Amino acid sequence: MQRPIALFTDFGMAGPYLGQMKAVLAKAVPAAPVIDLMADAPAFDPRASAYLLAALVPEMPERCVVLAVVDPGVGGARRPLVAEADGRFLVGPDNGLFEPLLRRAGQARTWEIRWQPQRLSASFHGRDLFAPIAARLARGDSPEAAGCEAVEPPRLPHWPDDLAEIVYVDHYGNAMTGLRADAVPGTARLRVGEQVLACADTFSAVAPGRAFWYRNSVGLVEIAVNRGRAADALPGLSVGSAVVLERNPDAAAEQNR
Amino acid sequence: MQRPIALFTDFGMAGPYLGQMKAVLAKAVPAAPVIDLMADAPAFDPRASAYLLAALVPEMPERCVVLAVVDPGVGGARRPLVAEADGRFLVGPDNGLFEPLLRRAGQARTWEIRWQPQRLSASFHGRDLFAPIAARLARGDSPEAAGCEAVEPPRLPHWPDDLAEIVYVDHYGNAMTGLRADAVPGTARLRVGEQVLACADTFSAVAPGRAFWYRNSVGLVEIAVNRGRAADALPGLSVGSAVVLERNPDAAAEQNR
């Protein structure tokens, strides 16, 4: 049984990029299920993408190969990487994209891809380098058999455990942060620009038109407006915008007296 | 042989929602074909979506499971439903989404989903509740075996048999109504705002730039402009806009004299 392959990229659904990557997979492992996880990861932004990816990967099948490409440095010096985190493989650039995921994993190993394809375009390593390696792993080869060499996990110790920024604005205008809701008490307030938002369990617990934060379906703190678009209602709510968590707002108010 | 699964949602192609639903399907029924029917059904609008869905489902494979989620009441009181209509299964919220389909079906049965997943997020029943049930049906389980209980078909008698509103505006700017063309004589006029449109068989039968209505490829009355975008040419043509059918325009003109 071949491993399923999940695709996480900033290539966009439009255009000929995803299709070419899938053609490589269809040639090599035609029976492997391919899951379009998302193709609109924060463009050119491995850091925001990394915190989003870390929240999404646990939703993928357990033996999945995640082909993750947000790679502004393509053609430059960053290494091509394979990682294994709690049974799932990750394939992509060594630019921090796997950092939060590896940090949170119970078991993690990493390899550098030494294999070189016959054709390596300067701009499309997703098709030429990462997809062929993902296909090898999907059909059951070990990273070593696929031409990878074990390396120390790269680490970016200055990156936070949770990112207090917007990492994604969805179709409905809701804005996800890089903060895991498990680490945030329901009494906490979220400051976004001039506004201070309280927590709600569900949309319907809030008056129409009112902004709030809630634990979203992948466990992240997300900003929403009941029957509205948070991204329109709150000025400046876009990928990269900072949010401020006030864990103990009443005490803060107390101290201010 | 597993049943194919067709996805009809308002989740958007972008973002991580379809992908997570597909991951659930890939885990449970990796060999079932998954058809992205559409992901841009009228957002938060089960009524417009319902008339569109009723026109599209007959195009799906005969033993298909249609996973249909347009669900503004997620987390609220609406029931989760399975329906069987002429051999196809439907899985989704009990908010009218299946009303026209069930009304038109030769044979229809309905079940309420009693099964409860271990994790049920407040905002993503598509992934947590409906997709697992769709997977059970796709692999051949009966609704009862999947934890559903037969119930009387819900009915919304005040909904019309055909909806005289725009239910979808496509990529080319064409606007579909919820009216089945079979029930409309070719001599009928369609009034949209100030304009009155005649029927044409094909685009090329009409002068460039001219608006008309025609029977579209799923049998609905659709408004188009030859070599143009109806949605741009006719003001106010968006999902929810009312249209008026004048079945006997010459007689009407006669009476007005």
Place this chain on the structure above:
Amino acid sequence: MQRPIALFTDFGMAGPYLGQMKAVLAKAVPAAPVIDLMADAPAFDPRASAYLLAALVPEMPERCVVLAVVDPGVGGARRPLVAEADGRFLVGPDNGLFEPLLRRAGQARTWEIRWQPQRLSASFHGRDLFAPIAARLARGDSPEAAGCEAVEPPRLPHWPDDLAEIVYVDHYGNAMTGLRADAVPGTARLRVGEQVLACADTFSAVAPGRAFWYRNSVGLVEIAVNRGRAADALPGLSVGSAVVLERNPDAAAEQNR
């Protein structure tokens, strides 16, 4: 083993069109891999689409069936066609869409589709005519067995071998031309409106914000801006815009003295 099927259309990812075509394929050849090559080919523009398609098809699996529909004349007089080019099948309208591909192929044959479906809508031959034929070819039938008759390859001798126009603007704002980079020396300049662009091997070889041309990952001359969007930086850069290749700019400068 069934042939994989690649989809190249101007239907858009949104809406119910791709899904209906895939439903036809899922009914007929449920085990054939389906590759969404692209759904945003230049709309209503078989000529721009043809030069893009010719660059993309070599990336598809060798025994692939390419279902290619950019068909402004649907319902009119253009013939429905099957072509075989170097082992791959193409299915679509006879409107030039396969012209550059057939011209470049080592081995090419063509057939006219004589088979008539029971239902042939006026506006959706992709679903009713081309997809069923693609499915027959994917499961191993010959064109003759699928109801096609060998014809002389249609030819459009007035079309150029390479198209000096923009044929696609991608998600990142990069603009592909219909010019194959193999035929263009790296010393050549590309004139786009008032600007004259030099070649660069990689994005990072160019100052941020600067426009250049390079050989893209499918071998076409593409216009880009390092850390920017070429389509925004260069006025008038859209599908159909002409570009001028100056193969020997220094000699030209010399002559101008």
